[in-house]
Amino acid sequence: MKILVLNSGSSSLKFKLYEMPSKKVLAQGLVERIGEERSLIHLRYDGPTYESSEPVHDHRHALEILEKIFPRFGILPSFKELGGVGHRVVHGGESFTAPTLIDATVRSAIKALIPLAPLHNPANLMGIDAFTALAPETPQVAVFDTAFHQSMPPEAFRYALPQSWYTQRQVRRYGFHGTSHYYVSRELAKHLGKGDSGADCITLHLGNGASACAVRGGQSVETSMGLTPLEGLVMGTRSGDIDPAIVFYMQENGGLSSEEVDKALNKASGLLGLAGSNDMRSIQEKMNAGDAAAKLAFDVFVHRLVKYVGAYAAVLGRLDALVFTGGIGEHSAPVRRAVCERLGILGIALDPAANEAERSDARAIHAQGSAVDVWVIPTDEEGVIAEETYRLVTA
Ligand code: AMP
Numbered sequence: 001m002k003i004l005v006l007n008s009g010s011s012s013l014k015f016k017l018y019e020m021p022s023k024k025v026l027a028q029g030l031v032e033r034i035g036e037e038r039s040l041i042h043l044r045y046d047g048p049t050y051e052s053s054e055p056v057h058d059h060r061h062a063l064e065i066l067e068k069i070f071p072r073f074g075i076l077p078s079f080k081e082l083g084g085v086g087h088r089v090v091h092g093g094e095s096f097t098a099p100t101l102i103d104a105t106v107r108s109a110i111k112a113l114i115p116l117a118p119l120h121n122p123a124n125l126m127g128i129d130a131f132t133a134l135a136p137e138t139p140q141v142a143v144f145d146t147a148f149h150q151s152m153p154p155e156a157f158r159y160a161l162p163q164s165w166y167t168q169r170q171v172r173r174y175g176f177h178g179t180s181h182y183y184v185s186r187e188l189a190k191h192l193g194k195g196d197s198g199a200d201c202i203t204l205h206l207g208n209g210a211s212a213c214a215v216r217g218g219q220s221v222e223t224s225m226g227l228t229p230l231e232g233l234v235m236g237t238r239s240g241d242i243d244p245a246i247v248f249y250m251q252e253n254g255g256l257s258s259e260e261v262d263k264a265l266n267k268a269s270g271l272l273g274l275a276g277s278n279d280m281r282s283i284q285e286k287m288n289a290g291d292a293a294a295k296l297a298f299d300v301f302v303h304r305l306v307k308y309v310g311a312y313a314a315v316l317g318r319l320d321a322l323v324f325t326g327g328i329g330e331h332s333a334p335v336r337r338a339v340c341e342r343l344g345i346l347g348i349a350l351d352p353a354a355n356e357a358e359r360s361d362a363r364a365i366h367a368q369g370s371a372v373d374v375w376v377i378p379t380d381e382e383g384v385i386a387e388e389t390y391r392l393v394t395a
Contacts, residue, residue, distance in 0.1 A: 001083035001394070002026070002076060005385045008087070008127025010119065011035055013062045016382045017076065020083070020390040023383055027075045031062040041065065045075050060130035067134065079135040086389030087128055088179070088381065090120035092144030093170060099147065099388040102128060102140040110142065116170065116227065141389040148178030151219040156315075159226075173231075175223035177205045181213040182220075183384050184325045184377040187362055189218060191375070192320060199320045202312045204305065205379065206335065207326035208236035208278060212305070214312035222315050224308055230265060233308065234301045236278030239269035241304070271297045280328045280335065302338040309339070313346055321373035322348065330378050331358075336365065340374060347371025 001021075007014040016028040027045035039056035043049070043066075050069065056062045063079075070076040087102070093113045100106055107128065114121045124142075131140060149157075157173040158166060165171040181203045189199040198218020205211050210233040214222040224232025224240075233240045242265070250256045256264070264273075272278040275286065275297035286294035313319055322343075324336055333356045340350045349367040357363075359376075366374040 001390065002081060003084050003086060003386045003389050003393075004079075004082050005086045005382045005389070006088070006127045006131065007382070008059055008123050008130075010123045013059055013127060015066065016386070017070075018383075018386040018390075020386060023386060027070070027073075028382075031056055031065070034058060034062055041069075043069065043073075045073055047073055058130070059126045060133055063130050063134055079131075079138065082135070082138050084389045084393035085131050085138055085140045086385035087124060087131075087140060087142050088145070088385060089124045089142040090145045090176065091117035091174065092142070092146045092150075093174065094150070094172075096142070096144045096147050097150040099141055099143040099385075099392060101392050102142050106142060116174070139393045141385075141392050143179060143385045143388050145176045145178050146174045148182040149173075149175030149213070149220045149223050152221055152223070156222045171227055173223070173226045175211070175213070175220065176225045176229045177209065177211045177213075178220065178223075179381040179384050180205045180325060180379040181211075181215065181223070183380055184323050185213075185215040185218060187377050188321055188323050188375055191362060191364075192373070194320070200316055200318050201321045201323055202309055202316070202319065203323045203325065204309075204329055204339075205326045206233070206305075206324065206328035206332075209238070210235045210240075210326065210328070212308045212312060214315050216316055222312060234274075234297075234304045235270040237267050237270045237272045239265045239273070271301065274300060280332055284332065284334055298335075298338070302335065302342070305335075305339050306342045309343060310345070319346065319372050321375050323375045323377050325377050325379040330360075330376055336374070336376070348374060350374060 003018045003020045005016045011034045013031045017026045019026055027043060029043035031039060031041050033039045034056050037055055038053050041052045067079050089110055091113045093116055095109045110121055110125055128140060161171060184203050185199060185201055188201055189195050192199055201215050203213045203215060209229055212224040212233060213220050230238050231241060247261050250261055271283055275283055275293040277283055283294045283297050287298050328335055336355055340348050349370040351365055351367045354365040360378060362377040364373055364375050
């Protein structure tokens with residue numbers, strides 16, 4: 001059965017077509033700059049890479065183009081051949097604790113959550129609506145970034161704020177990157193022979209967005225992102241944790257509007273704010289060339305991680321492993337080394353050669369005798385969405 005996975009952004013549409021249950025990837029690609037004069041289409045499949053620049057008006061138009069080019073390359077005769085479509089949906093609030101078949105009620109619930117995810121949920125809905133318009137009979141599934149974290153206990157998800165903010169405005173910690181934290185903690189458990197009971201671990205998803213998760217017995221019990229993805233670790237362009245009073249201070253003394261502060265915290269902070277680049281590779285290169293701002297950005301990034309791992313180790317009480325994933329977690333040996341060197345108090349010791357080796361598979365990188373395993377596990381959010389879609393449409 002063929003399953004299409006869609007990740008719709010405000011001006012982009014990422015897609016990956018799977019043969020299930022083997023999880024063989026038949027095609028994948030991206031339509032970007034949707035709505036602009038020159039949109040870009042990239043498609044990789046079992047043949048020469050296809051690239052084209054043409055106007056793509058909206059998400060529906062993007063899907064119409066895919067439906068035309070898939071048969072041309074022998075990828076898929078028509079969308080009617082799909083067994084199902086899985087959508088990444090960012091915010092599922094408290095309504096969704098698991099992947100869900102989309103019907104009119106589910107669509108309305110995703111829409112009702114727009115105030116909690118004003119940038120993401122509308123884009124996700126555009127993808128759902130666009131596909132519905134083209135192939136209304138094909139079952140569609142929503143897989144939520146927040147769902148894995150719905151197992152957090154109240155002491156982890158509630159903020160110490162007026163109760164009515166929670167009861168009337170749903171202000172609480174939701175957490176994101178749930179599909180990634182779920183996948184890497186599940187893969188870790190399989191590697192450790194704990195596939196049934198689940199592992200006790202701390203998972204660090206370090207990409208342009210970054211979050212940490214404390215997992216007990218395979219379930220999320222604490223995570224660093226909050227009501228929105230802004231809280232927690234230092235990210236490419238997001239600040240992560242700050243004193244909330246900084247917001248009012250910069251409004252009253254820095255002459256910034258609330259929109260400007262919002263934009264600064266989300267788009268001009270993090271690594272970019274500290275060192276002028278949101279790209280960890282460039283931060284590392286500049287740091288090695290003696291750039292003080294890049295060194296500071298790297299140090300602030302690592303320091304925040306060390307604080308979170310220490311705190312989450314205390315929350316969990318016992319720890320099988322620390323897991324790195326995401327672009328930085330999977331590829332930056334310097335970040336992993338700097339973090340683990342400062343975690344001696346947990347009995348963590350890295351194997352330097354294993355840490356430095358450039359590999360793309362799941363691997364252990366701790367030294368023999370380390371009290372806690374350290375793993376690098378490449379994430380596969382689309383693979384989970386394909387699995388869950390297949391599971392629900394064949395149930
Ligand atoms: P993601 O959002 O998961 O694609 O991750 C993007 C981040 O991964 C960017 O900060 C990249 O600089 C970083 N990254 C990718 N490859 C490397 C690498 N070899 N070394 C350091 N950082 C990397």
